[in-house]
Amino acid sequence: MSSNYLRIIADLPDWTPDGPRAEQLGAAAQEMFGARSAEVTSGDRGEIVFLDQGEWFEGISCPNCGAAVDTAWWGERMDTAAENGFTDLSVTTECCGSATSLNDLVYRKPAGFARFVIEVRELDKTYADDTSVAALEQIAGRPLRQVAARY
Ligand SMILES: [Zn+2]
Secondary structure (H helix, E strand, C coil): CCCEEEEEEECCCCCCCCHHHHHHHHHHHHHHHHHHCCEEEEEEEEEEEEECCECCCCEEECCCCCCECCHHHHHHHHHHHHHCCCCCCEEECCCCCCEEECCCCEEECCCEEEEEEEEEECCCCCCCCHHHHHHHHHHHCCCEEEEEEEC
């Protein structure tokens, strides 16, 4: 049996909310998604993790020129970054020599890096609506990103 996950993460991989804000985010997510999903959890993973798309991986491209990023090249950069706990995500693309980061490459579907993760399992749709995300962003005080995955 496969499962769907929606992860809501901050734009900055190493961002974590303080205690009260983390509690508020968890409570708000529970209120928004609790009745429409199998499980809602949230918390600081203790280190930066990569949230992938599982079966929904389609490809990666350059944020500057749009060229496809070679997945073997990407895999090597991921291995190197993992050795440092994903604290340094900077890369220079092969296609046009752009200085960017592994977090800023264009993933389809979206993916990203984060410490603090709100996770909703088996939500009744793939992504949360804009109103819910805006409400969570208001609490977080940061732009948030949605990463949907199926395993
Ligand atoms: Zn490029």
